[in-house]
Amino acid sequence: MKDLLLEVKNLKTYFYTDEGVVRAVDGIGFKIRKGETLGMIGESGCGKSVSAFSIMRLISEPPGRIIEGEINFQGENLREKSEPEMRRIRGNKIAMVFQEPMTSLNPLLTIGDQIAEAIILHQKVDRREAQFRVVEMLERVDMSSPGRRARQYPHQLSGGMRQRVMIGMALACNPDLLIADEPTTALDVTVQAQILELMERFKEELEMALLLITHNLGVIAEVSDRVVLIYAGKTVEYADTISIFKHPRHPYMMGLLESVPRLDDVGDELKVIKGVVPTALNLPGGCRFHPRCEKVMEVCKVRSPRILEVEKNHWVRCWLYDSEGEG
Amino acid sequence: MVETNENLMQVKDLKKYFPLRGGFLSRAAEEIRAVDGVSFSIKPMETLGLVGESGSGKSTVARAILRLSSITDGQVLFEGGDIFKLNREELRKLRRRLQIIFQDPHASLNPRMSVEEIVGEGIVIHRLARGPEKTEKVVRLLEVVGLSARYLRRYPHEFSGGERQRIGIARALSVDPRLIVCDEPVSALDVSIQAQIINLLKDLQRMFGLSYLFIAHDLNVVRHIAHRVAVMYLGKIVELTSRDRVYTSPQHPYTEALLSAVPIPDPTVDRHRIVLKGEMPSPVNPPSGCYFHPRCPYAEPICRQKSPELKDLGRQHWVSCHLRKKAGYETNSSKGGKNQ
Numbered sequence: 001m002k003d004l005l006l007e008v009k010n011l012k013t014y015f016y017t018d019e020g021v022v023r024a025v026d027g028i029g030f031k032i033r034k035g036e037t038l039g040m041i042g043e044s045g046c047g048k049s050v051s052a053f054s055i056m057r058l059i060s061e062p063p064g065r066i067i068e069g070e071i072n073f074q075g076e077n078l079r080e081k082s083e084p085e086m087r088r089i090r091g092n093k094i095a096m097v098f099q100e101p102m103t104s105l106n107p108l109l110t111i112g113d114q115i116a117e118a119i120i121l122h123q124k125v126d127r128r129e130a131q132f133r134v135v136e137m138l139e140r141v142d143m144s145s146p147g148r149r150a151r152q153y154p155h156q157l158s159g160g161m162r163q164r165v166m167i168g169m170a171l172a173c174n175p176d177l178l179i180a181d182e183p184t185t186a187l188d189v190t191v192q193a194q195i196l197e198l199m200e201r202f203k204e205e206l207e208m209a210l211l212l213i214t215h216n217l218g219v220i221a222e223v224s225d226r227v228v229l230i231y232a233g234k235t236v237e238y239a240d241t242i243s244i245f246k247h248p249r250h251p252y253m254m255g256l257l258e259s260v261p262r263l264d265d266v267g268d269e270l271k272v273i274k275g276v277v278p279t280a281l282n283l284p285g286g287c288r289f290h291p292r293c294e295k296v297m298e299v300c301k302v303r304s305p306r307i308l309e310v311e312k313n314h315w316v317r318c319w320l321y322d323s324e325g326e327g
Numbered sequence: 328m329v330e331t332n333e334n335l336m337q338v339k340d341l342k343k344y345f346p347l348r349g350g351f352l353s354r355a356a357e358e359i360r361a362v363d364g365v366s367f368s369i370k371p372m373e374t375l376g377l378v379g380e381s382g383s384g385k386s387t388v389a390r391a392i393l394r395l396s397s398i399t400d401g402q403v404l405f406e407g408g409d410i411f412k413l414n415r416e417e418l419r420k421l422r423r424r425l426q427i428i429f430q431d432p433h434a435s436l437n438p439r440m441s442v443e444e445i446v447g448e449g450i451v452i453h454r455l456a457r458g459p460e461k462t463e464k465v466v467r468l469l470e471v472v473g474l475s476a477r478y479l480r481r482y483p484h485e486f487s488g489g490e491r492q493r494i495g496i497a498r499a500l501s502v503d504p505r506l507i508v509c510d511e512p513v514s515a516l517d518v519s520i521q522a523q524i525i526n527l528l529k530d531l532q533r534m535f536g537l538s539y540l541f542i543a544h545d546l547n548v549v550r551h552i553a554h555r556v557a558v559m560y561l562g563k564i565v566e567l568t569s570r571d572r573v574y575t576s577p578q579h580p581y582t583e584a585l586l587s588a589v590p591i592p593d594p595t596v597d598r599h600r601i602v603l604k605g606e607m608p609s610p611v612n613p614p615s616g617c618y619f620h621p622r623c624p625y626a627e628p629i630c631r632q633k634s635p636e637l638k639d640l641g642r643q644h645w646v647s648c649h650l651r652k653k654a655g656y657e658t659n660s661s662k663g664g665k666n667q
Contacts, residue, residue: 043517144605158606159381188380189545190603193588197602215518218547218590241594259522261513261548263574263589269529270522270551276487277517292519 003034005209006055006177011069013047013054016062022280024050026233029069029307032177037203037210039224039241041217041256043277047233048213052179055211056096057086074176091122095170099182101162105154111165112150115172122173133172141168141198160191164198171202178203179211184219196223217260221245229253232278232288235307239314249316251293287319295320334368334404335506335538336392341365341401343387347611359610361387363562364401366637369506372532374539376553376570378546378585382607383559385542389508392540393425394418405506423453426499430511432491436483442469442494443479449502468497471534472527489520493527500531506538513548525551547589550574558582561618562610564637568644578646580623617649625650 013025025047032038042048053059054066057078071078073094081089090096098104106114115137116130125133131150138146141164154162163183170178180199184192200223203210214220220227220241227244229237229252237250248254258271275292278284284291290300299319307317343362362384369375379385390396392403394410403410410421429435436445446465450456456464466476472493483491492512499507509528513521529552531537543549549556550570557567558581566579577583584601591598603622608614614621620630629649637647 043519160606189588190380190584191606192590193600193602196590197600216590217518217592221592221594222590224594245592245594256519257592260518260592261521261525261551262592263547263550263586270526272522272526273519274523276489277519279487 004031005034005074006032006211007070007072008051008055009070009072011051011054011066011071013050013059013064013066015064020281023233023283024064024280025054027307028228028230028233028235030228030235030238032209032211034176035203035207035209036225037212037223039220039227040211040213040230041215041220041227042230043215045277045280046230047280048230049181051230052096052181052211052213055179056090056094057081057083091118091175092173093175094177094179095173095175096179096181097163097166097170097183099185101159101166101186102154104166105162107154110151110153111157115150115165115169118169119172137168137172138165140171141165142194143168158191159187160194163187163195167195167198167202171206171208174206175208177209177211179213181213182215183212185214185216192219199223217256218262232283233280234288234317235315236289236317237315238307239311243311243314247314249310249314249321250289250318251295251320252289255292255294287317333370335371335373335406336369336540337402337404338365338367338388338392339402339404341388341391341403342399343384343391343396344399357611360562360613361610362391363610365559365562365564367557367564367567369538369540371505371538372536373555374532374541374553376549376556377540377542377559378544378549378556379559380544380585380607382561382610384562384610385559386510388559389427389510389540389542393427393508394421419453423449423502424505425508426502426504426506427508427510428492428495428499428512431515432488432495433483433515435495436491438483441480441482442474445483445494446497446501449498453502455502464501465497468501471500471531472497473523487520488516489523492516492524496524496527496531500535503535504537506540509539509541511542511544514544521548528552545589546573546586558585561607561613563618563647564645565619565647566645567637568642568646572642572644578640578644578651579619579648580625580650581619584624617647 009029011025011028015022015024028047028051030038040048055071059066066079112134115134119125119130119133134150135146138149143149143161143164184195187195212223224241226240228235231252237244237253244253248257255273259273261270273292278288286302287300287305290296293300297319305317305319305322307315308322310316310321341362342364345359345361347357347359365388367375377385377388391398398411413421443462443465446468447461450461450464469476469478474490474493513524516524532539541549541553553570555569556573557564560581566582573582577586584603587601605622616632617630617635620626623630627650635647635649637645639645
């Protein structure tokens with residue numbers, strides 16, 4: 001693939017706890033091209049955030065460990081990097097924005113000082129120059145009265161403003177890839193719209209790729225070029241946005257699309273995916289979706305399906321599309 | 328809004344101000360107008376959706392109508408009587424008739440109580456049943472909300488978010504309420520579980536003849552459950568009408584923006600998103616005139632000067648906007664968006 005920026009291949013990250021091995025990520029793979037947006041969808045506990053932390057090599061060891069797979073970024077496998085090498089990549093080449101900006105900001109420092117710290121750390125500038133760039137950066141993320149805001153503490157800002165600060169800090173070093181983990185989930189819808197618009201604008205300006213992690217199908221549909229769907233630690237479907245939304249193949253994706261309460265649908269009764277989301281400690285055998293699947297077959301209960309390209313660039317992990325599962 | 332006898336609940340010009348104490352003598356220097364003149368009614372077996380973003384005052388309204396807080400001004404009539412003029416015994420009865428389901432199913436169930444104790448607590452307090460009869464009633468309630476009787480002796484941590492929400496619903500149902508305030512009951516749940524809970528609430532409404540005040544922070548969930556929808560902004564209702572009219576012809580610019588901000592899970596739908604400028608102002612120091620005017624893409628001089636009243640445009644479509652009377656406005660807004 002031309003312009004390949006990041007390729008994650010069969011990633012497995014396990015956590016070794018007293019209660020047993022938590023297979024949080026257990027076969028996730030995808031590619032991101034330069035400048036594109038890949039949307040990652042899945043429900044809580046499916047391994048989305050652990051994937052992101054694995055890419056950043058921020059999994060705390062022990063209890064966690066990346067046990068298998070490759071994380072190829074700009075042609076180099078990040079799994080083989082030393083910690084000092086990773087530190088140069090984090091922030092400079094790959095930046096990250098988290099769901100709850102309040103916990104990612106230091107409550108004891110003004111936001112101006114925190115941004116300045118990031119700028120001084122990554123760009124060789126002195127404190128005075130950094131202060132100047134702080135205000136410039138707050139302007140770039142559409143913060144009202146940036147000079148005053150720079151002197152305020154995180155608790156004095158609204159959730160939306162804090163997320164603007166986080167995005168500004170993440171983008172201070174013009175990274176090639178921004179990983180945004182549920183960046184708008186804690187925000188009101190009208191603020192979410194503002195933040196999504198801001199991220200899209202930066203993506204174009206900086207020619208930056210975006211890995212957007214969310215459980216919100218609407219957000220994914222609006223901003224992604226391609227989509228990777230995760231269920232219980234595995235990639236179950238992977239395709240470009242229009243084909244996955246218009247021609248979903250995996251019964252889980254089909255179920256999600258039918259069950260999500262949406263604005264443009266007057267239907268009275270919502271369709272439902274039965275059952276509960278499995279926990280990583282207590283995963284069903286065979287295909288992990290089989291207890292909830294409407295199209296479950298005998299083979300699904302005993303054998304785990306492989307991921308196959310069922311159509312050009314449309315990958316699905318389901319026995320329905322695998323001839324090996326017949327008979 | 329006029330036929331009092333028909334309404335199960337009627338809220339009239341409800342106001343709730345919180346004093347902001349400042350200075351060294353703790354004088355009430357300023358006040359937060361969390362709810363500033365809200366009126367609505369709920370009929371038997373009706374679901375009213377109350378939609379607003381954080382800081383709009385929707386949760387304060389919920390607390391007030393449950394009599395969990397005092398009010399500054401106004402009236403809340405439930406089954407014809409003013410809930411703020413009840414004696415002890417009447418208040419105890421009211422607690423049975425009015426119930427609530429909370430947003431966070433993890434925080435709202437006591438971790439030290441078994442499912443039987445949680446669901447049975449209200450039954451005991453209100454002396455509705457005891458002993459084996461009580462257990463039987465709890466089992467029946469669990470079955471009604473889709474949980475097995477095997478779970479009776481289990482504790483909240485053994486359940487998923489969706490199951491805990493079902494336990495919370497069973498608890499609310501245990502005392503035979505007429506009205507249940509549902510405070511964002513699906514916001515904290517996984518997407519594949521939300522639909523299960525919404526469908527359950529609708530089934531229960533039919534089964535038990537319940538009314539709901541369904542609180543939400545955006546409009547997409549409400550569409551599937553509410554009969555009428557009220558949109559709140561900075562302590563006031565800006566629009567109140569039937570579910571279908573809210574979605575097909577929103578009249579207030581804020582409703583319009585709120586609708587257009589909800590992302591639609593269909594990449595082929597091409598639409599104009601109205602991105603509002605700024606954020607909701609502070610209720611300590613609200614803007615002059617119409618509270619929405621600093622962010623309104625259509626604001627005119629009158630909006631800065633005069634506060635608009637909530638008026639019926641006909642067919643029970645209540646809107647609080649000066650510009651609504653202008654010719655041509657309806658056609659612009661009816662398609663759910665135009666560029667700023």
